[in-house]
Amino acid sequence: MNAVDAPVRESVTKKKEKTATPWNVVVFDDPVNIMEYVARVLMRIFGFSREKAEELMLMVHQNGKAVVWSGGREKAEMYVQELHGSQLHATLEKSS
């Protein structure tokens, strides 16, 4: 009985760890998209304030990329899809 129970507990734990790992939505800088447009897209998709969106937009511009959101994979994919639809270069990466 114990020999059967033990692996099941381990599997559940591993599954929880996997699903709990946050994913980052990363936006990359590019020389085409206008900075004001990038800020507005971030406001529209994520509901950020103008101040927050501009701060992130400047991070993208100055550092070449920035993490703009972290959370579950499914929602992160949805956000990236919207960013791609707005022609911004974006991807997902597992949060370290």
Added chain:
Amino acid sequence: MTVMPTINGGIKLTPESDKDWAVLKAIAFDAHEELAARLGRLMDEESMWEDIVVPDLKTHFSGQLDHVVKAVNEGKEKDEITIPKEEGELWYGALNQARLGLESKYHFGQEEDIEPDELEEEERQGYLRGRFYCTIQTVLMEYVLEI
């Protein structure tokens, strides 16, 4: 070409020469053909982006270009193009595709690094079209887009 905001919240383009019309017709020509796939390559295989999202993006992007091509052809008959508020995003997207296409082809990089007179003629023409598209985008953003 004159670009003016309209009282209804849109903008009006009034080309003044055949060259102006040629630049507007070049939007679809300049647009990045593989934009959806290129964006998709940023994603990992687990996302199945290529199968699920890229086809939708392709449809979305080609819809923007089709709209602009139609509007330019119709506008040629009236010697002007009116972009109503509700069509601003379609135009902005098509112009962005054209600028991304030019960037992908010529690798201009940051604008301040460019000296147009030092470019080869084809490249210089591409650069100038890109500046022209960007100017229309800026007006769209200031007067038309609600995002």
